[in-house]
Amino acid sequence: MSKDYVQIDPRDNIIVAINPLEKGSVTQVSGKAVTLKEHIKQKHKFSLNDFSIGDEIYMYGVLIGKAIEEIPEGCAITINNVKHASAEFKEEKEKFTWVAPNVSNFTNRTFNGFLREDGKVGTANYWLVIPLTFCENRNVDVLEGALSEKLGYETKKDFAVDTDALISQYKSGASRATILNTPIITTKEEMSKNRTFPNVDGIKFLKHDGGCGGTREDAQMLCQLLAGYIANPNVAGATIFSLGCQNAQIAMLQEAIDKIAPNNTKPVHYLEQQQSASERALIEEAVKHTFLGLMEANKLERKPAPLSKLTLGLECGGSDGFSGISANPALGYASDLLVALGGSPVLAEFPELNGVEQELINRCNTEEDSKKFYDLMRAYSASAVAVGSGFENNPSPGNIKDGLITDAMKSAGAAKKGGTSPVVKVLDYTEQVTEPGLNLLCTPGNDVESTTGLVGSGCNIVVFTTGLGTPTGNPVAPVLKMSSNTNLYERMHDIIDINAGTVITGEDTIESMGEKILDHIIRVASGETPSKAVLHGNNDFIPWKRGVSL
Template sequence: MSKNYIQIDAKDNIIVAITALSKGTVVTIAGKQIVLQQDIKQKHKFALHDFNPADKIFMYGVLIGKATTTIKAGSAITTENIKHASSDFTNQKKEFVWSTPNISKFKDKTFNGYHRKDGKVGTANYWLVIPLTFCENRNIDVIEAALAEKLGYQTKKDFAVDTDALIKQYKARAHKDDILNTPIITSHEEMAKNRVFPNVDGIKFLKHDGGCGGIRQDSETLCKLLAGYICNPNVAGATILSLGCQNAQISMMQEAILAIDPSTTKPVYYLEQQRSLSERNFIEEAVKHTFLGLIEANKITRKPAPLHKLVLGLECGGSDGFSGISANPALGYASDLLVALGGSPVLAEFPELNGVEQEIINRCVTEEDSKKFYNLMRAYSAAAVAVGSGFENNPSPGNIKDGLITDAMKSAGAAKKGGTSPVVSVLDYTEQVTKPGLNLLCTPGNDVESTTGLVGSGCNVVVFTTGLGTPTGNPVAPVLKMSSNTNLYQRMQDIIDINAGTVISGEDTIETMGEKILEHIIKVASGELASKAVIHGNNDFIPWKRGVSL
């Protein structure tokens, strides 16, 4: 893709500028010459022919907007001259045929993971400490301060500060030069070497603002989400802190876990503060039970596992005009490879499937799932309209600035993460991934809320595409950030794991980039590489309360 501009689909009547193009430049599209009427910024689009008001505008082969004014061929497409529009859809499936990709490079490969008794395999091994209500967040902080760095785990950063060394120097009446020359920073890698429990990747503290107040369904949904985290294969067990009087009761939590895994044997310790002798006693018990849990979790080691044990979350955020051309379709090809290998990629963010609903409905294997997806999309769209913020309001200021000016345009590119394979299951929020193949999960468009939901439904690794950059991570699953353009990768190598900008420059095809993505996933899943989000301690966790969130 080394040209200065591209027509993505033969049906498209707007063209993407791969590089900035100057007014007066003559471009040739399908034998037709066009003179640019103005400067076109990189990643933005220009008209292939003249448009009249209300004319339909296509990109990625689908309807993404309508002209609001007269637009001359070669003019920039902007928020001033088009508005959002998308094709309607029905719950009637049309014929669909999938071409399976070549998996010869991967058919005999494995990853080294943590095998659980329920047959799932983790890409990491964590212990969780979870409050059932926000009232316990302060106690969670106390427990974190008591355990994390002392056991060799990071907290909010990719290094530890050894203040004890300075105190020791002070008590020894050391000269100020000795104090200044005392090393007190321990890197992420050094901390990992010095862990008390080397087979445990960390203790994660899932603070939140729920569990009480609101409506009863909020607490039920929260318990189902937290149960999904406890049952996630990347988790060895958990310590649960309850106040006692909140809506999210211990019994509700236990029922949610049993609904996912009726024969669960994972250790989960429940502690209720209102039944404790004192706050000090309550925290002491929590620390001791967590420590005992870590002893047991440390007994498990990594062993080879087939690639079909990977449950891959497909996420995007901070998207740009290249996301749907490079990073997303390359991740989609990796998704197709994983499906062909028997694995389970999961596509989420339902507000960002606006305009491609019919294609997805056609790909659903069963009528039941096509109707479920239809109903979920209609309900979400209606809820957004009811509060005065329909899907057309989805693109963020950053999206628009970098060329994604309607929701349908953004969605058509975002959906590319799901590849081309059949949809084997449509899941509502907190429902668990149980079938091999491409799954759809109803989550909001908000990046962190969506990623939180993906991991809560069973994903053991996530790939997050971005064109603008984001430090987002997750407490339980490694999140690999992939840039859509090389400029971003070069500027933010500290938080970006993979560069798909080589597709734009022509160094890679979608297929070769997709293979590189899967290779990278395997290394991270095996513990050979740490994702940048893990290194930096990005443990973003935001439960969705099922309100409208674009």
């Protein structure tokens, strides 16, 4: 893709500027010469022909908008001359066939993971501390302060300060010079080498603002999400804080765990503050039981596992005009590779599938799932309209600035993350991934809410494509950030793991980049290469309250 512009699909009547295009320059598209009548910014689009008001505009081979002004051939496509429009879709499926990619480079590959008793395999090994209501967040903070740094786990900074060493020197009567020469700074890398429990990757504290207030449905959904986190293969066990009077009761969480993991053998210790002798007694019990849980979790070691045990979350955020032609389709090819190897990729963010619904309906294996997807999309769209909004309001200011001017345009590119394989299951929010193959999961378009939902449904690793950059991570699953362009990677390489900008420059094809992505996933899943989000301690966790979140 080393040209200055590209027509993504033969049906497209707008063209993407790979590099800035000057007014007066002549482009050749499908044998047609087009003289540009104005400057076209990088990542933005220009018209291949004249548009009258109401004319349909196509990109990725699908309807992405309609002209609201006369647009002469060779002019920029902007929010001032185009409005969102998307294709209608029906419940009935149309013919679909799939040719699996060549997986010979991965046939005998494995990853080193943590084998759980239920047959799942973790890419990490964490202990969770979870409040059932925001009233318990302070107690969670106390537990974090008591355990994390002392056991060699992450701090809020890139280093820890050992004040105890100075106290010890002072009490022993050390001189001023001795105190000044006492080393008290420990880096994260040094801490990780001195962990009390080397086979436990960390203790994660899932604070949130829910569990009480709101509706009973909010509490039920929260418990289902938390149960999904406890059941996630990256989790060894959990300590649960309850106040006692909140909507999200212990029994509600236990019921949710029993539903998704009826034979659960992971240790889960429950503490209810209103039944405790004192706050001090509560914390003492929590610390001791968490410590005992870590002792058991540390007995587990990484062992080889087939790639079919990978459940890959497909996520995007901070997208730009290159996301849909480099990072997303490359991730889609990696998704197809994983499907062919027996793994389970999961495509989410339903507001960002607007305009490609029919394609996904056609790809559903069963009539039941095509109907479920149809109903979920209709319901989500209706709920957005009911509050005076709509899918057309999804693109953010950053998206628009970098060339994604309608939701259908953004969605057509975002859907590329799901590759081309059949859809084996359509899941509502918090439902669990149980079948190998591509799954669709209903989540909002908000990046962190969606990533939180993906991991709550069983993803043990996530790849997050971005064109503008984001530090997003997750407490339980490693999140790999992939840039759509090389400029972003060079500016933010400290938080970006993979650069798909080489597809834009022509150094890689979609296929070669897809294989590189899967190779990187395997190394991260094996604990060989930490994701940047894990290194920086990005533990973003936002439960969705099932309202409208675009």
